[in-house]
Amino acid sequence: MSQHENVGHDVETGLIDADAQVESFRQTRNNRRTELVEDYVELIADLLEDGGEARQVDIAQRLGVAQPTVAKMLKRLISEGYIQQRRYRGIFLTDPGRQLAELCRERHQIVESFLCSIGVSPETARIDAEGMEHHASPETLEAFKRFLASTTSSRIVAQARSVS
């Protein structure tokens, strides 16, 4: 009575894309692992740019976590080659770090702008973008960008029309 020994054969049950779903979950779990790294790198880039320095206390305060939590994560970032740390002199991004930060920032910007463009309030857009950005694939980002471009131009068109 059990047809579970081979999910690929579950066509009759309506569970059409079981294998595919497994992959979705796997992918999502993977994303979760890299989310924090990305958040840190992005934030460090922001701090460096805005204030000239990124210290553990600043990062901790911005993320809303304790300083030792940050210290631990920074070790990971160092071991993964994204940052350099000079004791008591703050954090610096390596080339890969800068690259990742740039990518994250761009992605974040796209998601947040996109949400705003479909009528989400800026505050909510910020919050939701923070969570969603890590799960937006390149393809989805492209779609967001297309949409942004199209609404911008259609607004211009609408403006032009309303003027004439």
Place this chain on the structure above:
Amino acid sequence: MSQHENVGHDVETGLIDADAQVESFRQTRNNRRTELVEDYVELIADLLEDGGEARQVDIAQRLGVAQPTVAKMLKRLISEGYIQQRRYRGIFLTDPGRQLAELCRERHQIVESFLCSIGVSPETARIDAEGMEHHASPETLEAFKRFLASTTSSRIVAQARSVS
């Protein structure tokens, strides 16, 4: 030289919404905690509906994790009142469980449909929706629904697709 003692005063630095950003991160961390619960409940509902039963092995296989991992999580779901378990008879949703499942399914559906509607391929939409759904606030979902409603009755879809 350090203006960090009070972030609310950082207006001159360009870090306008530091406090707000903390909240975003907090919210995102919170979301992450409930994601798994939602995934499980949603999946259990699917399995019950499609196959009539939801057993640990099915869930494990679908999520791509080991059975003991599922067993552990099910204990959590029981303690949180979302499911009931009759040993060797599978999993059943409680009323709150059914309610949560319904909510998740609806949300998932909206996000996935929405992504498709702006030109994301079904496969990517499925994967990205899996990760994004947990971070879509009610407000964002409303915006998605509005958009879906507007596109079904107009030709913006054609616009979006023609670009790709």
Place this chain on the structure above:
DNA sequence: GAAATAATATAGCCAATGCTATTTTTCAAT
């Protein structure tokens, strides 16, 4: 009804991410 099989439970491990409390190190100010 006994044996084989399938499902679940349990034990014990690991890594990641958070915390508090405390120490060490650096910097600044007198």
Place this chain on the structure above:
DNA sequence: ATTGAAAAATAGCATTGGCTATATTATTTC
């Protein structure tokens, strides 16, 4: 130069979500 404050490091703990290996318990089948 010393000291006091600030920053970072360290120690030690909890929780969560993975894993493997191994019992235990139901169900089926003969």
